[in-house]
Amino acid sequence: MYILIVNEDPLGRALAAALVAHGHEVAYVDESAEYANMVATELGCLVIQGEPNNIRTLQEAGIDRADVLVALLEKDIKNIMVGLFARQFQVPRILARLRQQHYAPAYELAGIVNTFSAFDYLLNAFLTAIEEPDVRQIMALGDGRVEMAAIDVPSNSPLLGETLDALWKHPSFPHGALVVGLLKAAEQVFHLPGERPVIEAEDELLVVAPHEAVQRIIEILRRQRRWSLM
Numbered sequence: 001m002y003i004l005i006v007n008e009d010p011l012g013r014a015l016a017a018a019l020v021a022h023g024h025e026v027a028y029v030d031e032s033a034e035y036a037n038m039v040a041t042e043l044g045c046l047v048i049q050g051e052p053n054n055i056r057t058l059q060e061a062g063i064d065r066a067d068v069l070v071a072l073l074e075k076d077i078k079n080i081m082v083g084l085f086a087r088q089f090q091v092p093r094i095l096a097r098l099r100q101q102h103y104a105p106a107y108e109l110a111g112i113v114n115t116f117s118a119f120d121y122l123l124n125a126f127l128t129a130i131e132e133p134d135v136r137q138i139m140a141l142g143d144g145r146v147e148m149a150a151i152d153v154p155s156n157s158p159l160l161g162e163t164l165d166a167l168w169k170h171p172s173f174p175h176g177a178l179v180v181g182l183l184k185a186a187e188q189v190f191h192l193p194g195e196r197p198v199i200e201a202e203d204e205l206l207v208v209a210p211h212e213a214v215q216r217i218i219e220i221l222r223r224q225r226r227w228s229l230m
Contacts, residue, residue, distance in 0.1 A: 002066050002068075003070065005027070005028050005029065006052045007030045007052070008030065008072065008074045008078075009072040009074070012028070012070070013028075026045040027048065027062050027066070028045055028061075029047075029050065029057060031052055048060050053078045066091045067092055068091070068092070069082070069083075070096070071086075071095070072096075072097050074099070076103035076106070079099075079107075080096075080103070083107070083111070083112040084110055087110070096114070097116050097118070098117040134152045134154065134221075135149050135151050135214070145210055146208060148206070149206070150183075150205070151205045151206075151207065151217065151218060151221065152202060152203075153199055153203045154201070154221060159199045159220070159221060163198055163199070164198075170220050172216060173216075177209035177214075178208040179206075180192075180193075180207060180208060181193060182205055182206070183203060183205075184197060185200065185203050205221070
């Protein structure tokens with residue numbers, strides 16, 4: 001893919017490096033001569049040093065043939081402007097970093113639906129760390145109603161020694177929740193559900209579900225054994 005990164009953020013340089021390493025064709029735009037020279041020297045990709053929300057700069061960077069445009073500018077209004085230029089050139093996918101929450105409707109009005117907010121991520125991370133210490137990480141998906149959560153298996157869980165399918169056969173397992181797999185603590189190997197791994201203490205369960213369903217799964221992992229699969 002041809003990926004255009006319009007940047008005023010350290011994240012953009014790291015993203016460019018990762019994409020080049022993955023074999024993508026990357027164009028990088030940065031107003032800072034220092035960072036533009038750094039990326040050109042380290043990565044060897046196309047680097048344009050210039051005003052990032054200037055249409056001529058973007059044309060020089062190949063916006064007309066970009067498969068993906070990533071806007072990582074310091075002000076939301078600049079990201080929105082770059083996104084509008086990208087829409088004008090019919091870039092198939094436009095991604096932007098949302099800086100201030102009150103700009104979210106403006107992104108939507110501009111047709112930029114793929115926005116990423118560090119605020120939302122950190123808010124969810126802190127809430128989870130405070131309220132649910134067994135959930136080591138969490139990510140909101142889509143409109144935020146569904147989460148991807150990694151849950152530590154307690155040392156006294158009633159499911160210890162059971163195969164993973166025992167979890168979704170539990171009578172209280174929430175409808176619509178998806179068990180993605182189990183990361184074994186001992187060997188640090190991730191097992192898919194079809195492998196029927198045995199659940200042990202400190203393993204990490206990866207699930208995708210609404211927040212309420214995640215809470216119910218945590219309750220299943222914690223509660224004392226009062227049920228049977230027979």
